[in-house]
Every structure is written in structure tokens, then in C-alpha cells.
Amino acid sequence: MMGEQMNRKRIVxxxxxxxxxxxFYGMPSNxxxxxxxxxxxxxxxxxxxYLAITFSAEDGGGTLTEKALLQQKERLKELSDSLSISVLSEKGYESAELLASLAKSCETEGGDIQIISEDKRLLQLVRDHVTVHIPSMGEEGLVLKSYSPADIEGEFGLEPVKLKGVFSLTKANGIGEKTACQLIKQYESIKNLFDHLEEVESLRIKEILKATEKEIKEEEKRNTLRDDCSLRLDDSNSISEAEIRQIMDMDFVPADFPDEENQESLEDFPVHLVTDFSEAETIFSKCLPDSRLGLHLVIEDKAITALSLCLGQAQCYCIIPQGFLTSEYLAGKAEEISKKAGHVTVLDLKSQLPFLKLEAGSPVFDAGVAAYLLNPLKDSYAYYDLAADYLDMTIPSRADLIGKSSIGRALEEKRDAAVSCIGYMxxxxxRCGEVLPEELKKNGMDTLFYEIELPLIYxxxxxxxxxxxxxRDRLKEYGDRLKVRIMELEQxxxxETGETFNINSPKQLGEILFDHMKIPGGKKTKTGYSTAADVLEKLAPDYPVVNLILDYRQLTKLKSTYADGLAAYIGPDERIHGTFNQTITATGRISSTEPNLQNIPVRMELGREIRKVFVPKEGCVFVDADYSQIELRVLAHMSGDQRLINAYKQAxxxxxxxxxxxxxxxxNEVTSxxxxNAKAVNFGIVYGISSFGLSxxxxxxxKEASEYIEKYFETYPGVKKFLDGLVxxxxxxxxxxxxxxxxxxxxxxxxxxxxxxNFGERVAMNSPIQGTAADIMKIAMIRVDQALKKQGLKSRIVLQIHDELLIETYRDELEQVKELLTEEMKHAADLLVSLEVEANVGESWFDAK
DNA sequence: ACTATCACG
DNA sequence: ACGTACGTGATAGTC
Structure with a gap:
């Protein structure tokens, strides 16, 4: 039936x-x-x-019980008929089973099958030529999430056929998708899992499995899709070009389903698509020392997928690797033109540096970082946000154009949309290169930008x-040690509670503690009882089990976030390369993600141990330096309070x-x-003092808290005046x-x-202090980094934790690095009080603190 | 997707 | 009378 074509027939x-x-969920009426x-x-x-739509033959016992829903179903059948779209159903088979059967037969006959369904059970069918698309609500309305075998492997860590087990298990209350995947990965199938039930490590999981064995097995039957119906696709299900035109011509509801519909703006925004080598050469040759460029490299999997280049209003190019025009060639050219051109503007310089290889001081402008300075509260500085905020243009977002797809994939599947998306960048x-420098100047932030933020990027x-x-190995050992203790505590x-439950669930824990055990003082939150550490700590003296729970919490936190969490980021070079974000915080600090290297435990002994696995490479030691109370010193300086300044002079x-x-x-008579108390007041001042917070x-x-604050302000009247002035x-x-x-x-x-x-007032007091401290650290970082390089040293800054810098230091550079680091930090800003820096040397981060 | 919790400065 | 200390990010559970 499918014919003998070379190309696989595309079957939807x-x-x-x-x-x-x-x-129906979103719009019941249509x-x-x-x-x-x-x-x-x-x-x-x-x-x-080929296109067909399937329905279950029976309605009654199924899920389609609501009348209105049935109506819609009938209407869909009618509409499909009138458009001559094949409607399929067969007695005794569910819709999903028809799909399973058709996928099987078409696949053997050499089709390429796309299944669109909301039924997750169908993910079992995914294989080389069978893709399943599941609708979900994205930011921009309904989007289809596609699953290839690789996607399934990525999301579940399993082959598609094994998903049945996962779905069956998650029906049992208390087993989540993650646990289910892990169990199936280990035991392959539900049957084998129950055959080896005694081997299951977690007591809680074992209990749940025992209690729900029957339900799980019934669920497995429901998740087993028959694929033996006799229906087959034939040429009556094929769609000819004539039919498509006819359908398109039929007057119908306007399309507000996802995708497309944004090409009209291409009229006044022409992007030239370039795939030809000599054409690309011609364009590159126009990039001269007096040129001003807008440039963006689309980098996916560490290679250039597309080069977006703008030389003027009507000269916008989307250059895509093809044939002789290779990705490597584009990489070389991108570097060459960015160095040659008189001025380059990019959206996000840090992401471009692996290819542009520019050095600090180059005539480059980072539009994203500039926009961040102009308004640090935005959560995105993508091209469409910049266009809306600074160019007075409304242009389609990346999601509008290509959904959640990668650019590379969109170039294959939605070429036009991808090309305009790339062009816009x-x-x-x-255009931002014209507007934003002026804007920075107007707002008095040009020095901040050019002297601090821009060099900081490098x-x-x-x-x-x-x-x-x-x-890696030591981190694993640490995790294993935690695991043993976690299981003991769990038991x-x-x-102690006389129940087997999920201790990690605040809901279950709250019910056990405050309902079943009738522990008094259960503080309610929106959703139930609060089981936060400060609440539990108050109960600990009277109820020993609470201490066990607190320990359990601490240990599971260490295991999941740090032991297991960090392990996932260790690369083949034995190193973790996190991301330091420059455009996230409201105050000017940097933030750290994937993983967060700025919240590695230090306050508790057991957690602090983790720092032993952070080590310098062979031949190196760590030098760690941190500012002592930088924020309070900033406060002393900015407020100009003489008494506070004097306090620091002797301090x-x-x-x-x-x-x-x-x-x-x-x-010498101050009690501990x-x-x-004084320390807490100092913190409170920096946070934007309030008696409630302090109490x-x-x-x-x-009352006591307000008295402390009053006394503090009497002692340091300059501080009071300063904070009031800030507000x-x-x-x-x-x-x-x-x-x-x-x-x-x-x-x-x-x-x-x-x-x-009230919150606004505290923010008005805190931001200038936290922000100034952040500015000072940024200056120090830049100077330290540049000094290391200028002096030809091989040592490098590896971490910044707000008031702390960690340098991986070659042993023969130790003295020089120690000196340079502390001096640059101390003198990063000239304040009325000195900046003090504590530095330590060690064989691990643990030792260097 | 949202909430609660907890790790850091 | 109101009812939170400032700034972050990751994880697990719940819906």
C-alpha cells in the first residue's frame, strides 16, 4: 500500500x-x-x-462521560468527514490501541509516523520512525512536546518499551516518576520487581509496593496497549495537494493554535539567507575597520549552527553552514571580522567568547549587560525583550517563531521562522549598539558599564x-557514608512515630507530627502545617523524634543537592565548569548556576566536609581570600558616621x-x-532594619528589639540619618x-x-549597601584576573562567593599570588575605613578556609 | 508550575 | 491593624 518510494511516507x-x-480543558465550547x-x-x-484521526468505539465506560465532551467529539467527527479526513475506529479497541496498531503496521511497511496524543501511555511506542507528540501548556499557549527515542532516554533514562512499568508504578500513591524510573531501570519490569521485592533497599518503597501490588498489576494491564486491530491505512487516507488546497480554501476558524503566523513582519525586515560560500565571502569582505556590526553566533553543542550578522538597517544576514561553507570556516570568519571591525555589538558576549576569542578592552558592546544595568529587575534580556524596551518594536519571540525547538532543528523543520529568528538577533x-550607549550615559552608568561590567565579562x-x-571518587564515598546514616535515621x-511514610513530604510529616502524634503548636501555613527547621527546633527538647527528623533533613539535603547533585556536573576533565550569571540579581551581585557553587555548605561541620573534594590540580594549592565584613564597612563609609568609622579604625x-x-x-566586659545581640543588630541594619525582623x-x-535599634541609632546617629536619606x-x-x-x-x-x-523601604536601605559591596568585589576580581595574566602567571581565579575569591595557585607562584590577591582586594575601593582581607592557603577548599 | 525547605553571602 | 528581616539556586513533593 505504501508504494515503493525511496522516501518514507509521512504519516500523521x-x-x-x-x-x-x-x-476541552482550555475551551470547552469549541x-x-x-x-x-x-x-x-x-x-x-x-x-x-497520510493523515487520520482515531476514536474509541465505545464511549460509555471510557473517560468521555460528560455530555458536552461527547458533543464535541461528534462535532469533530463531522468536521473531519466534511474535510475528507479519515476517521478511524474499531469495535473493542481504545483510540490509543488503534494508534498502537497503526504505528506497528505502518512502521513495518516503511512509514515515518507522527502520533499526536495527550495519552502518555503512547510513549511506549516511540522508536526510530515513530515519534509521539504530547501537547502541553507552554508560555505561549499550547505547544507540542516531541519525543524521539533519545528524548525518552533523556527524560526517563529508559527505553520506551519499559515505560509501561513506570506509568503503572506512579499510580501508587507515594511513588513518584523518579523513583519509578529508578526501580524499572534496576528491575526491568513490574513482574521482576515483585519477584525480587525483598531486595528493594528503601523500607518505605517496599511497604508501598507490598500494599499496592494488586493495584499496580491492574494498572499494568491498563497500560498494556493491544496492537492487533485489523485496520490498515491505505491510499484513501492519503492527502493530495489538491485536497490540501481545497481544505485551506474552506472558510474556517482562524488559526490560533501554536506556530507560524509571524512572517508578515518579514516585509519590512528582510533577512538575507546565505548558504553559498562566495556570497558569504562577499559579505565578510564588507566588514572593515570602520564598520559597525551587530553579531550573534548561534552555538549549539559547541559548534556554530548559524551566524547572524547585521551591517546596517537593510543588511541583515543569516548565514548557515552548508557544503563548503562549513561551521569551522564560519567560526574562523566570525573571529576575524569581530577583531577587524571598528565596533561590534552582541547580545551576550560571554556566550560568544569561545569563538570570538576577544580580549578585555576590545571595542565590543554587550547589549544584554547594558540592558541589565538599565533595569536589573527583568527576567530576560533576549532580543525581543530588548526590542520592546529600547527599540519600540514588537517582534515575535523565539518561542513564537520556533517553539521550544533548537535553532538547528528549526532550520530543518521550519526554515523561514528559524531564519527570521536568527536575523532578529x-x-x-x-540597533541596541546605537541606542544603549546613549541610554547608559544619560543615566550616569557609562563608567560602571565600561570600567566594571564589560571587563568583568572576560x-x-x-x-x-x-x-x-x-x-569524583571521594565525593561518591561521602555520598555513600550519608546514605548509610540516612537509612538508619529513616528506620x-x-x-519512633510508629508509621512508615515519606519523611521528605512536608504534608505527610506535618500530619504525622501534629495530628497523629498530637504534638502541640503546629503552626499552619497556606497549605498545612509548617515543618520548617525553626519550628521543629522549638519542639526538639520535648520530642526526641524531631531531632531525628532534623538530622534526616540535613543529611538528605547534603546527599541530594551536594553529593549527588555536584557529581552530575563533573566533566571528563574531572572539573566542574559552572555558569556565573551577570544579569540576574537585583543588586548587582553575580549568581551561580548549574551547579550553584556559591552555596556549598560551610556552617555545619558535616556539610563543610564536602569542601574537601574541591581540590587544586596537580602542582597547585588553593589561596582563598575573603573580605571581613565588607557590607558593614561600606555602611561606615557611605554613612560617614564618625563613631562607626572610629570603631573600625581600632577594630x-x-x-x-x-x-x-x-x-x-x-x-573587655562585653558578654557573649x-x-x-549586637551582631544581629548589625545584620539587621544591613538588611533594612525592622523591629519585627530583629525580634x-x-x-x-x-519591644526589646525596638529598644536595641533605638540604642543603636543613638550611638550611631549618622547611620540613622543615612538610612532615612536612602529611603x-x-x-x-x-x-x-x-x-x-x-x-x-x-x-x-x-x-x-x-x-x-515596607518591603520597598528595606530594599531602599539594603540595595545600595549590598550593591556597593558587589561593585567593589567586581573591581577586585577584574584587577586580580588581569594582574595574573599581565604578570604571566598561570594561576587562575576559580570561584567567587560574593565576598570571597578562590585561586588555584601554582606552587611556584604562591607568594606572588597571595600578595597580589590581598593587595588588589584591599585597594579595590578607597573608603573612609580600610578594607580588611583574610587569606589562607590549603590543599583543598576545606583547608583554605 | 508552584510551594516548602534549606544551602550560601 | 497590618505582619517580613536582604540577595540568591536546587531539590523534592504536590497538583
Whole structure:
């Protein structure tokens, strides 16, 4: 039937039942039309040679019980008929089973099958020429998520055929998808799992399995899809070009299903697609020393997928590797033109440096970082956000154009959309290169940008490239040790509470503690009882089991986030190369992701141990340096409070001195309690003081807390005046400002909501302090990084943790590095109080702290 | 996707 | 009367 073509016939099968149900959710009144629109989209894009829609023969016992739903189903059948789209069903078979049968027969006959259904059970069918698309709600409305065998492997870690077991297990209350995948990975099938039930390590899981064995096995039957129906596709199911045209001509509901529909803007925005070598050569030859470029390399899997280049309003190119025009050639050319051109603007310089290989000081402008300075509160600085904010243009977003697909894939499947998406990138960069420098200047942030943020990009890139060495085996041992103790604690907790439950579930834990065990003082949150550490700690003296739970929490946190979490990021070079983000925080700090290397445990002994696996490479040691109370010193400087400044001039222990001055006792008579209180007040000041916050932090009454604050302000009147001034300034201007001109908008100050406004005031007090400290650290980082390179040293900064820098130091460079690091940090800013730096040397991060 | 929790400065 | 300390990111559970 499929003919003897070389190319596989493209067969699209739509699960009428489940798609109706899915569309019904969003728009009950015209669910059928939504499905028809989806079909029209497929036909319009010429994505199918054969198309059919399937329905279960029986309705009654199935899921389609609601009347309205049934109506929609009938309407969909009618509409399909009128468009001569094949409607298939067979007695005794569910819709999903028809799909399974058809996929099987078509696949053996050499078809390429796309199944569209909301029924996850169909994922079992995925194989080389069978793709399943599952609709889900994305940011931009409904999107189809596609599953190839590799996608299944990536998401579940299993072959598609084994998914049945996973789906059956997750029906049991208490087993999540992750656990289910792990069990199936280990035991292959449900049957084998129950045959080896005694081997299951977790007592809790074992209990659940025993209790729900029957349900699970029944569920497995439901998840077993028959694929033996007699229906076959034949030429009556094929779609001819004439038929498509006819369908398209039929007046029908406007398409608001995903994809497409954005090409009209191509009219006034021409992107020239270039795939020809000599044409590319001609374009590159136009990049001269007096040129200004907008440039963006699309980098996927460490190779260039596309080069977007803009030389002027009407000269925007999307250059794609093809034939002689290789990805490697484009890489070389990109580097060459970016070095030759008089000025280059990019959207995100750090991401481009692996290919552009520029050095600090190059005439490059980073539009994303500039936009971040202009408004650090945005959550994206993508091309369409920049266009909307600074070019007064509304252009389709990447998701509008190509959904969640990679650019590389979109170039194959949705060429036009991908080309405009790529084109926009350099176009927006180019235009931002005209607008944003002016904008920065107007807002007094040009020095901040050119002297700090721009050079910092290179230092962050250097730090990411360096990465940090982590001892894989030792980390594994650490995780294994935790596992043993976790399982012991788990047992004890089950014994003490007399129940077997998921300790990680705050819901279950709260019910066990406060309902079953009737422990008093259960504080309710929105969703139930709070089981947060500070709540449990208060119960610990009376209920020993609570201590076990706290220990369990600590250990599982260490295991999942750190032992297992970090292990997943160790590369083939034995190092972790995290990402340091420059455009995330509201205050100007950098942030760290994948993994977060700025929250590695240190406060608790057991957690701190993790730092032993962070080690310098052969021939190196770590030098770690951190600022001592940089934020309080910034406060002393910015407020100009003479007494606080004097305190720092003599200071050994600032918290003790504060206590001495605030409580009017000689320094050597300050009690540890007084010191602790003074320390909390110091923190409170930096956070934007409030008596409520302080009382929480110190477990004292609000009244006592306000007294402390009052005394503090009496002692340091300059600080009070300064903080009041910050709030007033932020109210007037609408933003708070750091010493180096960094701004943080504080719209909350205008809020009519008391709580919001209060928050705004604290932000107005905290942001300039936290922001100035961040500025100073950035200056230090740049200088240290540049000094290392200028002096020809091989040592490199490997981590920044807000007030701390870690340098992997070659042993023969140790003295020089120690000196340079502390000196640059101390002198990064000239304040009324000195900046003090503590430096340590060690064979691991643990040792160097 | 959202909430609760907890790791860091 | 109101009811939170400032700034982050990852994980697990729940819906």
C-alpha cells in the first residue's frame, strides 16, 4: 500500500479522543475546532502524506462521560468527514490501541509516523520512525512536546518499551516518576520487581509496593496497549495537494493554535539567507575597520549552527553552514571580522567568547549587560525583550517563531521562522549598539558599564573556563557514608512515630507530627502545617523524634543537592565548569548556576566536609581570600558616621565594639550575649532594619528589639540619618543607587499596600549597601584576573562567593599570588575605613578556609 | 508550575 | 491593624 518510494511516507495520526479532552480543558465550547485548527496547521505546512484521526468505539465506560465532551467529539467527527479526513475506529479497541496498531503496521511497511496524543501511555511506542507528540501548556499557549527515542532516554533514562512499568508504578500513591524510573531501570519490569521485592533497599518503597501490588498489576494491564486491530491505512487516507488546497480554501476558524503566523513582519525586515560560500565571502569582505556590526553566533553543542550578522538597517544576514561553507570556516570568519571591525555589538558576549576569542578592552558592546544595568529587575534580556524596551518594536519571540525547538532543528523543520529568528538577533544587537550607549550615559552608568561590567565579562569567562577540580571518587564515598546514616535515621523515625511514610513530604510529616502524634503548636501555613527547621527546633527538647527528623533533613539535603547533585556536573576533565550569571540579581551581585557553587555548605561541620573534594590540580594549592565584613564597612563609609568609622579604625572585633558602645560597657566586659545581640543588630541594619525582623532573628519580643535599634541609632546617629536619606532618595527617584552609580528600581515604594511599601523601604536601605559591596568585589576580581595574566602567571581565579575569591595557585607562584590577591582586594575601593582581607592557603577548599 | 525547605553571602 | 528581616539556586513533593 505504501508504494515503493525511496522516501518514507509521512504519516500523521491524531488521537481524537485524547485531543478533544485536552482542548476541552482550555475551551470547552469549541474543542473540536481547536483540533481541526491543529490539523489544518499540519496540512498547511505540508507535513503529512497520510493523515487520520482515531476514536474509541465505545464511549460509555471510557473517560468521555460528560455530555458536552461527547458533543464535541461528534462535532469533530463531522468536521473531519466534511474535510475528507479519515476517521478511524474499531469495535473493542481504545483510540490509543488503534494508534498502537497503526504505528506497528505502518512502521513495518516503511512509514515515518507522527502520533499526536495527550495519552502518555503512547510513549511506549516511540522508536526510530515513530515519534509521539504530547501537547502541553507552554508560555505561549499550547505547544507540542516531541519525543524521539533519545528524548525518552533523556527524560526517563529508559527505553520506551519499559515505560509501561513506570506509568503503572506512579499510580501508587507515594511513588513518584523518579523513583519509578529508578526501580524499572534496576528491575526491568513490574513482574521482576515483585519477584525480587525483598531486595528493594528503601523500607518505605517496599511497604508501598507490598500494599499496592494488586493495584499496580491492574494498572499494568491498563497500560498494556493491544496492537492487533485489523485496520490498515491505505491510499484513501492519503492527502493530495489538491485536497490540501481545497481544505485551506474552506472558510474556517482562524488559526490560533501554536506556530507560524509571524512572517508578515518579514516585509519590512528582510533577512538575507546565505548558504553559498562566495556570497558569504562577499559579505565578510564588507566588514572593515570602520564598520559597525551587530553579531550573534548561534552555538549549539559547541559548534556554530548559524551566524547572524547585521551591517546596517537593510543588511541583515543569516548565514548557515552548508557544503563548503562549513561551521569551522564560519567560526574562523566570525573571529576575524569581530577583531577587524571598528565596533561590534552582541547580545551576550560571554556566550560568544569561545569563538570570538576577544580580549578585555576590545571595542565590543554587550547589549544584554547594558540592558541589565538599565533595569536589573527583568527576567530576560533576549532580543525581543530588548526590542520592546529600547527599540519600540514588537517582534515575535523565539518561542513564537520556533517553539521550544533548537535553532538547528528549526532550520530543518521550519526554515523561514528559524531564519527570521536568527536575523532578529544581530539586527536587535546592531540597533541596541546605537541606542544603549546613549541610554547608559544619560543615566550616569557609562563608567560602571565600561570600567566594571564589560571587563568583568572576560574575567567571568576565564573563571568558567578554568572550572574547579572535584574528586569524583571521594565525593561518591561521602555520598555513600550519608546514605548509610540516612537509612538508619529513616528506620528510627519509622519506629519512633510508629508509621512508615515519606519523611521528605512536608504534608505527610506535618500530619504525622501534629495530628497523629498530637504534638502541640503546629503552626499552619497556606497549605498545612509548617515543618520548617525553626519550628521543629522549638519542639526538639520535648520530642526526641524531631531531632531525628532534623538530622534526616540535613543529611538528605547534603546527599541530594551536594553529593549527588555536584557529581552530575563533573566533566571528563574531572572539573566542574559552572555558569556565573551577570544579569540576574537585583543588586548587582553575580549568581551561580548549574551547579550553584556559591552555596556549598560551610556552617555545619558535616556539610563543610564536602569542601574537601574541591581540590587544586596537580602542582597547585588553593589561596582563598575573603573580605571581613565588607557590607558593614561600606555602611561606615557611605554613612560617614564618625563613631562607626572610629570603631573600625581600632577594630579587632566589630560586633564586640558595637556591643560595648551600644550597651555602654567597657569592651573587655562585653558578654557573649551582648555581642550576639549586637551582631544581629548589625545584620539587621544591613538588611533594612525592622523591629519585627530583629525580634524573629533573636527570638526576643518586638519591644526589646525596638529598644536595641533605638540604642543603636543613638550611638550611631549618622547611620540613622543615612538610612532615612536612602529611603527618601529612592522614593523621590524611584530607584536606589550604589556608590558606583548602580541602580535598583524600587516600585514597591509607591504601592498602596502597607506590606509592599515596607518591603520597598528595606530594599531602599539594603540595595545600595549590598550593591556597593558587589561593585567593589567586581573591581577586585577584574584587577586580580588581569594582574595574573599581565604578570604571566598561570594561576587562575576559580570561584567567587560574593565576598570571597578562590585561586588555584601554582606552587611556584604562591607568594606572588597571595600578595597580589590581598593587595588588589584591599585597594579595590578607597573608603573612609580600610578594607580588611583574610587569606589562607590549603590543599583543598576545606583547608583554605 | 508552584510551594516548602534549606544551602550560601 | 497590618505582619517580613536582604540577595540568591536546587531539590523534592504536590497538583
Amino acid at each position: 495520526l491524531i488521537d481524537g479522543n485524547s485531543m478533544i479532552a485536552n482542548a 474543542a473540536a475546532d481547536a483540533v481541526i485548527r491543529l490539523i489544518k496547521g499540519i496540512l498547511e505546512r505540508r507535513e503529512a502524506d 544581530s539586527y536587535v544587537a546592531y 574575567s567571568l569567562y576565564s573563571m568558567e573556563s578554568a572550572g574547579i577540580k572535584v574528586e 528510627k523515625i519509622y519506629e 579587632e572585633d566589630i560586633h564586640a565594639i558595637t556591643a560595648s558602645e551600644v550597651f555602654h560597657v567597657p569592651l 550575649l551582648q555581642r550576639r 524573629e532573628g533573636l527570638s526576643i519580643t518586638r 527618601a532618595e529612592a522614593k523621590e527617584k524611584g530607584y536606589a543607587v550604589s556608590m558606583f552609580g548602580r541602580r535598583r528600581p524600587v516600585p514597591e515604594l509607591k504601592s498602596s499596600n502597607f506590606m509592599q511599601r
